[in-house]
Amino acid sequence: MRAELLSIGDELLIGQTINTNASWLGKELSSRGMRIVQVTTISDDSDIIKTSIDQAFERCDILFVTGGLGPTKDDITKHTLCDYFNTTLEIHLPTLQRIEVFFSKRNRPMLDVNIRQAELPKSCEILENVNGTAAGMWFERNGKILISMPGVPYEMKGIMSEQVFPRLRERFDLKSLYHHTILLQGIGESFLAERISDWENKVRDLGLGLAYLPSPGMVKLRLTSYEGVQREAEIFSLFKELEDRMPEYVFAHGEITLAEKIGELCRANGLHIGTVESCTGGALAASLVSVPGSSDYFLGSLLTYSNDLKVKLADVSTNSIESVGAVSEEVASEMSKGGLNKLGVDYCISTTGVAGPNGGTDLKPVGSVWISISSRTQTISKFYNFGDNRERNIQMTVLTALNLLRCMILKINIEKK
Amino acid sequence: MRAELLSIGDELLIGQTINTNASWLGKELSSRGMRIVQVTTISDDSDIIKTSIDQAFERCDILFVTGGLGPTKDDITKHTLCDYFNTTLEIHLPTLQRIEVFFSKRNRPMLDVNIRQAELPKSCEILENVNGTAAGMWFERNGKILISMPGVPYEMKGIMSEQVFPRLRERFDLKSLYHHTILLQGIGESFLAERISDWENKVRDLGLGLAYLPSPGMVKLRLTSYEGVQREAEIFSLFKELEDRMPEYVFAHGEITLAEKIGELCRANGLHIGTVESCTGGALAASLVSVPGSSDYFLGSLLTYSNDLKVKLADVSTNSIESVGAVSEEVASEMSKGGLNKLGVDYCISTTGVAGPNGGTDLKPVGSVWISISSRTQTISKFYNFGDNRERNIQMTVLTALNLLRCMILKINIEKK
Numbered sequence: 092m093r094a095e096l097l098s099i100g101d102e103l104l105i106g107q108t109i110n111t112n113a114s115w116l117g118k119e120l121s122s123r124g125m126r127i128v129q130v131t132t133i134s135d136d137s138d139i140i141k142t143s144i145d146q147a148f149e150r151c152d153i154l155f156v157t158g159g160l161g162p163t164k165d166d167i168t169k170h171t172l173c174d175y176f177n178t179t180l181e182i183h184l185p186t187l188q189r190i191e192v193f194f195s196k197r198n199r200p201m202l203d204v205n206i207r208q209a210e211l212p213k214s215c216e217i218l219e220n221v222n223g224t225a226a227g228m229w230f231e232r233n234g235k236i237l238i239s240m241p242g243v244p245y246e247m248k249g250i251m252s253e254q255v256f257p258r259l260r261e262r263f264d265l266k267s268l269y270h271h272t273i274l275l276q277g278i279g280e281s282f283l284a285e286r287i288s289d290w291e292n293k294v295r296d297l298g299l300g301l302a303y304l305p306s307p308g309m310v311k312l313r314l315t316s317y318e319g320v321q322r323e324a325e326i327f328s329l330f331k332e333l334e335d336r337m338p339e340y341v342f343a344h345g346e347i348t349l350a351e352k353i354g355e356l357c358r359a360n361g362l363h364i365g366t367v368e369s370c371t372g373g374a375l376a377a378s379l380v381s382v383p384g385s386s387d388y389f390l391g392s393l394l395t396y397s398n399d400l401k402v403k404l405a406d407v408s409t410n411s412i413e414s415v416g417a418v419s420e421e422v423a424s425e426m427s428k429g430g431l432n433k434l435g436v437d438y439c440i441s442t443t444g445v446a447g448p449n450g451g452t453d454l455k456p457v458g459s460v461w462i463s464i465s466s467r468t469q470t471i472s473k474f475y476n477f478g479d480n481r482e483r484n485i486q487m488t489v490l491t492a493l494n495l496l497r498c499m500i501l502k503i504n505i506e507k508k
Numbered sequence: 509m510r511a512e513l514l515s516i517g518d519e520l521l522i523g524q525t526i527n528t529n530a531s532w533l534g535k536e537l538s539s540r541g542m543r544i545v546q547v548t549t550i551s552d553d554s555d556i557i558k559t560s561i562d563q564a565f566e567r568c569d570i571l572f573v574t575g576g577l578g579p580t581k582d583d584i585t586k587h588t589l590c591d592y593f594n595t596t597l598e599i600h601l602p603t604l605q606r607i608e609v610f611f612s613k614r615n616r617p618m619l620d621v622n623i624r625q626a627e628l629p630k631s632c633e634i635l636e637n638v639n640g641t642a643a644g645m646w647f648e649r650n651g652k653i654l655i656s657m658p659g660v661p662y663e664m665k666g667i668m669s670e671q672v673f674p675r676l677r678e679r680f681d682l683k684s685l686y687h688h689t690i691l692l693q694g695i696g697e698s699f700l701a702e703r704i705s706d707w708e709n710k711v712r713d714l715g716l717g718l719a720y721l722p723s724p725g726m727v728k729l730r731l732t733s734y735e736g737v738q739r740e741a742e743i744f745s746l747f748k749e750l751e752d753r754m755p756e757y758v759f760a761h762g763e764i765t766l767a768e769k770i771g772e773l774c775r776a777n778g779l780h781i782g783t784v785e786s787c788t789g790g791a792l793a794a795s796l797v798s799v800p801g802s803s804d805y806f807l808g809s810l811l812t813y814s815n816d817l818k819v820k821l822a823d824v825s826t827n828s829i830e831s832v833g834a835v836s837e838e839v840a841s842e843m844s845k846g847g848l849n850k851l852g853v854d855y856c857i858s859t860t861g862v863a864g865p866n867g868g869t870d871l872k873p874v875g876s877v878w879i880s881i882s883s884r885t886q887t888i889s890k891f892y893n894f895g896d897n898r899e900r901n902i903q904m905t906v907l908t909a910l911n912l913l914r915c916m917i918l919k920i921n922i923e924k925k
Contacts, residue, residue: 103531103534103547104534104538104544104545104546104547105534105535105538105539105544106530106531106532106533106534106535106536106538107531107535108531109526109527109528109531110526110527110530110531110547111526113523113527113549114520114523114524114525114526114527115523116523117520117521117522117523118522118523118524119523121521121522121523122522127521127522128521128550128551129521129548129549129550129551129556130520130521130527130548130549131546131547131548131549132530132546132547132548133545133546134545134546139546146563366790366811368790371794371797372793372794372796372797372798372802372806373785373790373791373792373793373794373797373809373811374790374794374797375790376789376790376793376794376811376813377788377789377790377791377793377794377902379789380788380789380790380791380813380863380902381789381898381899381902383864383865383866383898384866385789385813386813386814386867389789389813390813390814390816390817391810391811391812391813391814391817391821392790392809392810392811392813393808393809393810393811393821394783394790394793394808394809394810394811395808396793396797396802396803396806396807396808396809397803397807397808399807399852400807400808400851400852403850403852404808404810404821404850433820433821434817435816435817435820446797447800448800449800449801450803481798481800482798485794485797485798
């Protein structure tokens with residue numbers, strides 16, 4: 092099936108808005124087996140719209156049109172489509188009722204222009220829009236399909252997911268996608284690919300899609316079934332295999348942050364935690380605090396950015412700082428032990444390093460970081476080098492420290508990292 | 509002048525890449541007075557490219573083509589354009605030399621495919637690409653102009669800025685833009701617009717462009733001259749007028765963060781600072797530490813998330829917490845005073861509030877925040893409510909606290925906020 096996208100709106104032409112609708116539609120449609128031939132962006136102009144539809148239908152079978160369905164005067168798509176398909180407008184009662192509910196829920200007065208949004212072309216099928224007042228429209232003529240939707244991304248996506256894809260699946264041989272993801276911390280994309288190449292081959296042999304979705308310090312692995320949710324159990328067991336093989340990296344399924352995962356673990360085990368930070372300067376605490384309700388398990392931190400404060404607040408010995416320097420295993424472990432007592436927590440994470448861009452030496456170049464975690468029974472300290480970008484250093488240290496804490500709470504062996 | 513954009517590349521059609529080139533070109537060209545008629549995205553297919561050019565030239569005078577100039581086999585734009593303009597390829601020596609330098613600088617071997625990138629159409633004008641190996645091309649026929657550039661955004665932008673705009677300005681009546689911006693914190697877009705409506709009228713009467721560019725907690729004001737840099741002094745004096753009128757809001761010119769501004773002020777005045785944070789949980793410190801070299805003036809913080817630690821670490825009195833609660837002027841000021849001593853700094857900022865989504869009461873709803881700043885001679889405490897979004901609350905508290913500190917250091921009166 093050959094598809095095209097037609098985006099209508101001056102705001103797209105003058106670059107005020109980036110056309111993310113086109114990339115979303117392109118990705119969703121092509122992954123289901125449609126071939127996208129062309130994406131066209133044009134002005135809100137009736138003649139141009141009609142010409143563009145004619146030209147598109149010379150190349151494709153189905154045309155997805157977005158934009159120009161708002162209540163203001165410059166939105167002319169609906170009238171133009173009426174004209175193009177030789178039909179007229181009439182009040183569509185279900186849509187009118189939805190618009191009335193929409194406004195009454197928001198306690199906003201309903202204006203004439205809003206009522207007019209319920210006037211829709213007679214000859215099309217109406218596609219319900221649960222996220223807004225502009226309904227979608229499905230036209231057909233001579234074996235060609237035109238689907239018109241509002242340009243507001245979440246309204247368009249809602250109509251696509253709830254109205255368009257089900258109809259397309261019913262009538263055409265569309266692939267039915269099911270995705271599931273797991274999240275890994277502490278291993279880069281290429282190392283991961285090497286370590287799981289046997290697993291990857293198996294996955295591909297099973298006809299599943301695999302995507303590596305990396306972000307700084309993390310990799311998301313996505314498995315896709317083209318036969319829908321019926322392969323869910325198989326996908327889960329494939330992921331379970333990876334979790335068992337590398338528990339020190341796989342920290343969660345789906346959309347959850349490491350800080351949220353730590354929150355879950357602390358609640359489940361009745362733990363209180365805190366941090367003593369130098370190079371991360373509060374970023375580790377801020378990450379923990381970004382989780383709503385974190386005050387239940389996160390008690391506080393000492394940000395001992397200066398050496399003086401490391402001694403004064405966290406009971407680090409002046410001797411350690413003078414003999415081996417602030418960026419050292421000794422100071423890191425003294426910081427986490429000191430914090431454990433000063434903050435009265437069950438686990439205390441400390442960080443000390445050279446975030447950069449300045450302050451590096453031959454022995455301790457920019458990017459050198461010691462992370463230490465103390466509990467009542469144990470202190471673990473580990474050394475890393477995250478390279479020469481300050482922002483990335485801080486971010487990597489935060490993620491690595493949180494994952495170390497996760498492994499320590501879960502008693503996962505991290506010695507062979 | 510009517511212009512069109514033609515983006516070539518399957519990665520755009522399948523949504524792997526978002527077409528940011530189109531929005532950048534749309535913005536830059538339309539702000540200089542060109543009218544963008546259509547943006548078209550197509551596949552790397554020779555016939556489709558030629559048809560699209562023909563159709564575009566029926567509608568426009570100048571066509572900007574991006575993509576398909578890479579060294580790999582699927583990049584066919586150059587050959588297609590040769591065909592379209594009835595010309596052949598020949599080695600372009602300056603380009604070959606640039607490519608050689610490009611590879612030797614990076615210590616990478618130069619392959620045959622890279623040499624072939626110096627083979628360029630005879631009949632076009634070559635547009636030098638200082639950021640990559642694919643040169644731009646300027647074709648003309650029958651009064652129509654076609655400009656072909658690589659799809660890599662910073663290469664395309666470099667060619668546009670250094671090669672295309674100067675040529676366009678020379679030949680056509682293009683507007684010459686000059687921008688300057690100032691940054692404001694602590695006043696919303698609509699309030700600002702109301703307070704400076706007289707100034708805005710003056711600016712518009714002078715024929716300058718004004719844009720409000722809001723982001724959470726900040727507004728950037730941009731003035732644009734369409735007659736180039738020659739109006740720079742005039743723009744500076746207009747901005748100076750605003751700075752004098754509202755010094756409590758205007759914190760800087762250009763691209764600088766509030767944390768960087770604080771860094772400048774601390775260095776200039778030999779000051780050391782620290783924080784005692786509750787609701788911001790380290791985000792205020794993290795913002796200060798994000799500035800390279802911040803260890804020169806930022807000493808450290810106490811993150812007293814629990815009440816117990818407020819008392820233990822920051823010398824807050826149990827009595828205050830019990831009688832008026834942790835989110836109160838008393839506790840905020842005790843925190844900043846306590847931190848001043850414990851951290852040994854010249855200025856200490858404290859934050860205590862209800863970040864949400866839970867923990868609000870009738871008297872202290874979600875979003876209630878006290879910020880206090882102590883110096884050796886003075887303590888200022890202020891109350892805010894930033895609404896019910898946790899992330900936004902924390903972000904707004906950080907920005908507001910930094911701007912309060914700026915005003916306090918500069919002795920700007922902030923009482924009438």
